[in-house]
Amino acid sequence: MRDLACVRAKTLLAKKAVKRGDIILTSKPFCTLLDSSLIGCYCEYCFGSARKDRILRRCRDCGRAWYCSDLCRELSQPQHQRECAVFRSLPHFTPSDYARFLARLIHKLRDGGEEIVEKIDEKRSRRFRDLESHYREVRESEEHRSYVESLLPDLRVLLSPDSLPQPRHLLTIYGKVRISYLDAMDSRQHRQSYLYQHYFFSCDCRLCRDDARERLTSTVTCGSSVCDAAVYLDETADGGVDPCQACGCTSFRDDLRQEYRRLAALTRTHLMNLNEENPELEVWREVVASQEEVFHPLNVLRAKAVDALLTATVNCRGWHSALALAKLNHSAIRHYYGASHPTYGLFLLKLAKIELCNMAFSSALQHLQEAEKILEAGLGSNHPLVYNDLMWLLVQASEETRVQIQRSLMFGERGVQHPDQELRHDQTHHSTNRARS
Ligand SMILES: [Zn+2]
Ligand SMILES: [Zn+2]
Ligand SMILES: [Zn+2]
Ligand SMILES: [Zn+2]
Structure with missing residues (x-):
């Protein structure tokens, strides 16, 4: 609506200048x-x-x-x-x-x-x-x-x-009553048909007019092993694969389009049945593995599948794998939502919690500080997520970073085992789960 x-x-x-974080309507x-x-x-x-x-x-x-x-x-x-x-x-x-x-x-x-x-x-x-x-x-x-x-x-x-x-x-x-929010991380075709069906209008917004963004949603990895550029693949029946814009590569495997279409259909089927709070770990592990050689990390179906697997992995407390997945999806989330969108802020918060669980304290601190700016502007400083969860994690990350620096100064090396490391690790898990819930 x-x-x-x-x-x-x-x-x-339009009438007056609005500063970032100003409340314009409640x-x-x-x-x-x-x-x-x-x-x-x-x-x-x-x-x-x-x-x-x-x-x-x-x-x-x-x-x-x-x-x-x-x-x-x-x-x-x-x-x-x-x-x-x-x-x-x-x-x-x-x-x-x-x-x-x-x-x-x-x-x-x-x-x-x-x-x-x-x-x-x-x-x-x-x-x-x-x-x-x-x-x-x-x-x-x-x-x-x-x-x-x-x-x-x-x-x-x-x-x-x-x-x-x-x-x-x-x-x-x-x-x-048909009010809801629409995920910005999706293809134009999906977004427009959803908007038309649910809100009865043909969207012509900035995102929908952005052809470069649209092409990125449907991309494969470059055929050259030394190039990491995204290459556009037209999924429609008579479409093809563009040459790589970065290195000019035109050699792609013969069955690439066929394989892409098969995997895209499979991913879409699983996304339709996705339980966002509790995705099935085995299902998403398989989907993500099958996409591996074909989909570029900025492909929207790839980003959604990795996101589902990340949630499932965090739910099972697989912190080590979760960190790899969060890093893998970082650029896609930032690209599709934009660097000041609250969803990106929430992603950074999640990434930082995972980093805390992996004892990567200084990068956790950095991501929390970045999340703070975005979430304070987007949700307001009196939102419980900001004044409670985020602040608590910030205190924890800065304290841990301080201790880590002190220790490396004293012992002249990184990662010196602290006698109560196990214990504090558990506490981090606990606080992370508390903050998630
Ligand atoms: Zn009742
Ligand atoms: Zn639009
Ligand atoms: Zn290339
Ligand atoms: Zn209540």
Whole structure:
């Protein structure tokens, strides 16, 4: 959905100079729902994660929602109380997330949500009704209409007969809630078709017009063993392989396009079934290994596969392999997101944690300092990730670096074993996992 706020924020930007890190718009979520795959891992209200100092407790009535405090449970009541009663009377009823979210939203609108006004600046404000509905596009799309129809059985259970909106009104609400973020690390074709299907517009942004960037998403390694340039490969039926722009090499194996298409299809199939929080280690190890000789590290399918394997490896605490994978993907993440994007900042944070686990203290410190600049500007210094996780790791990395320098000055060599190294190594693991969660 094209949010009016974005358009207005752009207008604001055009009027006055905005410094990096300035807040130009804040917005409270109108309605929220925790993804059902994450129930029990995060608080249903504040989305704080379960950890040692934040134990989650189930809703006493239905047992389906988890809260980190009595306050969160209480604040969640307006959203949860009606579905709670339904879950209590129908313990085996498991509605889809989308139906649950729509039911919460419809209840909120009926409970006075229509009248909630959000201020955008001194002069302007908006209500739910100001959001673009895309009613016409939704009504004309067979796919969307049948999806809404598939939600009806769940909605009839979650909503009383008098609160289920008329079909036209339901399609209007449905068209307004399709807000999500889109991964910048993808090919133009994938991004544009996703945007059209979900947000009903043909994107013509700077990224979509950048042909050089687009060509990089589909690249193979150069045929020359001494060249590490990315070579464009056209995947379409009558496409070919370009000569290498760096060394002019034109000799590529005969079956390269065929092999590329096979591996690209395989990767896409696995990406469709990817569990982002918990990718299967064996699956992604195999995908990454099969791409090895063919895909360039900046190829978007390669970067996504390596990223999935990195997550799986970190989940299994394979810190040594994780470091190699993070280094391998560093340039692709930086290239596709840009050096000041919060996602790149989060990647640096992850890289630094892995480096701490591998006792590479000074590079961890360097990456944390780089992450600090990006995350402070992107998330604000009062974001828990910045004032808690990042600061804590910064203190740890600078302390370890200081000790390491001192030790090398005293003993004149690197990597002198410290008697309690094992112990501190374990503590690093612990803190890393705490910070991840
Ligand atoms: Zn909470
Ligand atoms: Zn409940
Ligand atoms: Zn675009
Ligand atoms: Zn080359």
